[in-house]
Amino acid sequence: MADTKGFIKCTDNGCGEIVEVRQASGKRSSLYTVCPSCGTNQANGVNRQTYLADNLKASRDDVEIKPVIDTEETPAIPSDNKASGNIDNGGVIPEKKPEQIPKDIPSAPPALLTIAALFIAILSAFFATRKPKGQTA
Numbered sequence: 001m002a003d004t005k006g007f008i009k010c011t012d013n014g015c016g017e018i019v020e021v022r023q024a025s026g027k028r029s030s031l032y033t034v035c036p037s038c039g040t041n042q043a044n045g046v047n048r049q050t051y052l053a054d055n056l057k058a059s060r061d062d063v064e065i066k067p068v069i070d071t072e073e074t075p076a077i078p079s080d081n082k083a084s085g086n087i088d089n090g091g092v093i094p095e096k097k098p099e100q101i102p103k104d105i106p107s108a109p110p111a112l113l114t115i116a117a118l119f120i121a122i123l124s125a126f127f128a129t130r131k132p133k134g135q136t137a
Contacts, residue, residue: 003022003023003025004020004021004022005021005022005023005031005056006021006056006057006058006059007019007020007021007056007057007058007059007060007062007063008021008033008052008055008056008057008063009063009064010033010035010037010038012035012038012041013038015035015037015038017035017036017037017038018060018063019033019034019035019036019038020033020034021033021052021056022034024042028044030042030044030049031049031052031053032044033052
């Protein structure tokens with residue numbers, strides 16, 4: 001049976017869960033992780049083994065979980081409080097028109113465009129090297 005060596009934050013797919021680090025028994029005896037979301041990761045490359053050994057924590061409480069910060073900026077919601085802030089346009093707050101986002105415009109996938117370009121290139125090469133009727137070489 002595998003021995004629990006410690007805990008670490010899951011690095012698979014940006015999961016961020018606290019995972020249990022275990023050491024395999026038998027011939028292999030490498031470290032592996034068991035994540036409640038991702039499952040077991042038994043990758044045994046040198047870089048992974050070094051990372052697990054260097055970042056191993058003794059308990060779950062020692063593993064720091066950083067909250068996920070949304071990096072997408074959200075526009076400020078204008079308030080109805082006209083007394084705050086300087087208004088240069090005579091006290092009238094202009095209404096913002098919603099952005100006009102184009103509806104789903106169908107576009108060809110890149111693979112289809114590549115195939116069409118290749119087909120056109122082959123046709124033009126064929127007609128460029130073709131000999132006119134009646135001409136012999």
